[in-house]
Amino acid sequence: MKETKYSICGMCAVRCPITVQVEAGKPLWIEGNSHDGGMGRSLCAKGGAALAQRMDKQRPTAPMLRMGNRGQGQWREASWDEAYEYIASRLNTIIAEHGSRSIMLSDRGGPFADLRQAFVKALGSPNYINHDCTCGRNVHHSAKSVYGLGRKDFAYDYENARHIVLFGRNITESLKVKEVKSFLKGIKNGARVTYIDPRASVTAGKASRYWQIKPGTDYALLLGMAHCIVNNHYYDLDFADKYINGLAEFKTFLEPYTTEWTERETGIKAEEIQAFCRELNEDRPKVIIHPGWMLARYRDSFHASRMIHIINALMGSIEQPGGLFYPKGPKDAGKLGLKSLAALVPGVNEERADGCGTRYPQWDKGAGMLQTAYEAIDSGRPYPVKAYFVHRHNPFIALPDTKEQRRILDKLDLIVAVDINFSETAWFADVILPENTFLERDDILRTEKGLKPGFGRRQQCVKPLNNTKAGWEIYLELARRMGKGDLFPFTTIEDIWQYQLQDTGLTLADFDAKGFVKLSDQAIWYDRDKLKFGTESGKIELVNQKWEAMGVASLPAYVAPEPPPDGSFRLLFGRNGYQAHGQHQNNPILCELLDVNKLWIHPAAAKTIGVKDGDQVLVGAGDEQGRIAAYVTDLIHPEAVFMLHGFGTDVPAKKRSFGKGLADQVFMKGKLKEWDQAGGGLNLAESFVTVTLAPSQEK
Ligand SMILES: Nc1nc2c(c(=O)[nH]1)N[C@H]1C(S)=C(S)[C@@H](COP(=O)(O)OP(=O)(O)OC[C@H]3O[C@@H](n4cnc5c(=O)[nH]c(N)nc54)[C@H](O)[C@@H]3O)O[C@H]1N2
Ligand SMILES: Nc1nc2c(c(=O)[nH]1)N[C@H]1C(S)=C(S)[C@@H](COP(=O)(O)OP(=O)(O)OC[C@H]3O[C@@H](n4cnc5c(=O)[nH]c(N)nc54)[C@H](O)[C@@H]3O)O[C@H]1N2
Ligand code: SF4
Numbered sequence: 001m002k003e004t005k006y007s008i009c010g011m012c013a014v015r016c017p018i019t020v021q022v023e024a025g026k027p028l029w030i031e032g033n034s035h036d037g038g039m040g041r042s043l044c045a046k047g048g049a050a051l052a053q054r055m056d057k058q059r060p061t062a063p064m065l066r067m068g069n070r071g072q073g074q075w076r077e078a079s080w081d082e083a084y085e086y087i088a089s090r091l092n093t094i095i096a097e098h099g100s101r102s103i104m105l106s107d108r109g110g111p112f113a114d115l116r117q118a119f120v121k122a123l124g125s126p127n128y129i130n131h132d133c134t135c136g137r138n139v140h141h142s143a144k145s146v147y148g149l150g151r152k153d154f155a156y157d158y159e160n161a162r163h164i165v166l167f168g169r170n171i172t173e174s175l176k177v178k179e180v181k182s183f184l185k186g187i188k189n190g191a192r193v194t195y196i197d198p199r200a201s202v203t204a205g206k207a208s209r210y211w212q213i214k215p216g217t218d219y220a221l222l223l224g225m226a227h228c229i230v231n232n233h234y235y236d237l238d239f240a241d242k243y244i245n246g247l248a249e250f251k252t253f254l255e256p257y258t259t260e261w262t263e264r265e266t267g268i269k270a271e272e273i274q275a276f277c278r279e280l281n282e283d284r285p286k287v288i289i290h291p292g293w294m295l296a297r298y299r300d301s302f303h304a305s306r307m308i309h310i311i312n313a314l315m316g317s318i319e320q321p322g323g324l325f326y327p328k329g330p331k332d333a334g335k336l337g338l339k340s341l342a343a344l345v346p347g348v349n350e351e352r353a354d355g356c357g358t359r360y361p362q363w364d365k366g367a368g369m370l371q372t373a374y375e376a377i378d379s380g381r382p383y384p385v386k387a388y389f390v391h392r393h394n395p396f397i398a399l400p401d402t403k404e405q406r407r408i409l410d411k412l413d414l415i416v417a418v419d420i421n422f423s424e425t426a427w428f429a430d431v432i433l434p435e436n437t438f439l440e441r442d443d444i445l446r447t448e449k450g451l452k453p454g455f456g457r458r459q460q461c462v463k464p465l466n467n468t469k470a471g472w473e474i475y476l477e478l479a480r481r482m483g484k485g486d487l488f489p490f491t492t493i494e495d496i497w498q499y500q501l502q503d504t505g506l507t508l509a510d511f512d513a514k515g516f517v518k519l520s521d522q523a524i525w526y527d528r529d530k531l532k533f534g535t536e537s538g539k540i541e542l543v544n545q546k547w548e549a550m551g552v553a554s555l556p557a558y559v560a561p562e563p564p565p566d567g568s569f570r571l572l573f574g575r576n577g578y579q580a581h582g583q584h585q586n587n588p589i590l591c592e593l594l595d596v597n598k599l600w601i602h603p604a605a606a607k608t609i610g611v612k613d614g615d616q617v618l619v620g621a622g623d624e625q626g627r628i629a630a631y632v633t634d635l636i637h638p639e640a641v642f643m644l645h646g647f648g649t650d651v652p653a654k655k656r657s658f659g660k661g662l663a664d665q666v667f668m669k670g671k672l673k674e675w676d677q678a679g680g681g682l683n684l685a686e687s688f689v690t691v692t693l694a695p696s697q698e699k
């Protein structure tokens, strides 16, 4: 008999709602959960490859203990009991010598992180960290400094927008299924799209205007836009009067940044910028300027993103149909939220090893910052960090300069990777604890914020094929073996779900019909006359005194990016629709869609080094060198080269992808120590590489 199960996709961190058809214990079909109108039955290519992921045997199928040196790849399978005992005994030794605070865990963050946060806290450590130092940290911190709200406190109503402006936000390839559908509906409804990127991605092909900006000059373009908008009064005067502080100072600051100046910095014509600003004036308040996501990879990305937040406010597009809106939570629907697991555990009164909230007072403590935690591992200051749990996170790909990372992590006494793949980081670990694939496991309930807030459930659709376990089982058992079992009085996932739901008035049966529960039938919008922001003043702060006091200037002068050294190119990178970072290059289906990356290089640049389309080239930085095919195209700015991220694995167990393509992160030399000083995001795009024709041209 066929059964329909509702769950949550786990092939990437977007976590779309899904429907899975199961027969005789086998998954037959997977598609979007059409009870969610924005989703429909759609799924992306990665989601569809979930069934193949489950069947793939080139993954850890039982707990693994390291035999040889770290990274050598000599493993033996162990029972769960042995693996747990090994970890508990190592942890006890580490705690006896260095204290509980010497334990750290990093993960992907997101709606299921509460469990891991609870685990780290239960062990007595403040060092929970998520992945965001190489993702949206600059964008997040800049939102805090303008609105006192985080980056996830805004969502975008593309469907009803008149103008969508994307600074390197490659929305059609670096995708979220619901978002890309809403974006395409917006275009169908007549929205203009302005796309700005030194590289013409697929999204550029959907745009009504594409600017191939000089890499690293977004802040200059935004200053020019702000100058034109403010001086021509192309902004929402009422909204500004009511909600914006510091406009006079802002206007004075902008004086030098005319559109003619901007043209010289960015390569974008002054009259085109002026025409664009006139359009924004016509289209506001239904204007969305996306504050960036991976845009934030330069040393001034915090300020570029900050300026986007400011211009959105000037457009009056906050809490506005066709503009930006606040994702509403249970409270907005007059309901109580899910009970937190971390709240079960006593607080930990220790300074964080990564310095968030102390050495770096402006950075959020909740998410931490991995690169400064690495500093602590390396130096033993402010105190030694000796044990590292890495859960659904692959820093050897996600952070730059893998060689340097290996040197630092080798100082740890214990590395435990909880993964479903032989990730590059797991390969270097001491223990690999294999999690069930997402189709095979339950997770804790999640809150789904939006215009109609609710809760969602990932549930087990089919039984695990291998000797793997769900994260909740792993962390509860580890806590128990560390003598902290009393803090988590749960035996089954239903016990956890019931605890989470206890204030909500809901039962588990409420999730059966659709897989999620909505707390409101109607879209909830706040009254635009009574908006309140999270800053001290409750207003939008163009000059934020609190941040200034922490050493972060609100309106710093523009500093042009460093030009590439002679014979070098700025290395840019991005993703495509078939892959999620480095996760699925070895997936039996996805590897057939795309198994290797290429180096995009401009024809003028290619000519100077004698390279033709399809030639093999050598890419180099410091002691790192690699070979890759050239894709000669004017879709990339002449100062830069571009490659897709996530390829070039050095883990031999991944036989389908081993050695295919080139890894971008290994060329980002020294970048573990270079970050945007305000926002903390690593300066990945401030890396330069040499490119030469490879000596022999066999392909
Ligand atoms: N050079 C360079 N660096 C980058 C980027 C780039 O484009 N270029 N992109 C940056 C960005 S935006 C981000 S978000 C980060 C992403 O970096 P990460 O957060 O590390 O990447 P993910 O692809 O989300 O997956 C991390 C790990 O989760 C594992 N995994 C997948 N599913 C499961 C599961 O169900 N359970 C468990 N336990 N593990 C699972 C995967 O096998 C993988 O090893 O990388 C950043 N770093
Ligand atoms: N299929 C798929 N979808 C994903 C992901 C995935 O791995 N695969 N990852 C998810 C995650 S974690 C994230 S963070 C998002 C990332 O979403 P995006 O930020 O849209 O992702 P990227 O693909 O990194 O695109 C970055 C773009 O910035 C451009 N760029 C480089 N330098 C500059 C510059 O100076 N100015 C401007 N304006 N642009 C520049 C690059 O050329 C590239 O096209 O995607 C999410 N969606
Ligand atoms: S975007 Fe694709 S892979 Fe990611 S959760 Fe949604 S369907 Fe799954």
Ligand SMILES: [Mo]
Pocket: 134, 135, 136
């Ligand atoms: Mo990301």
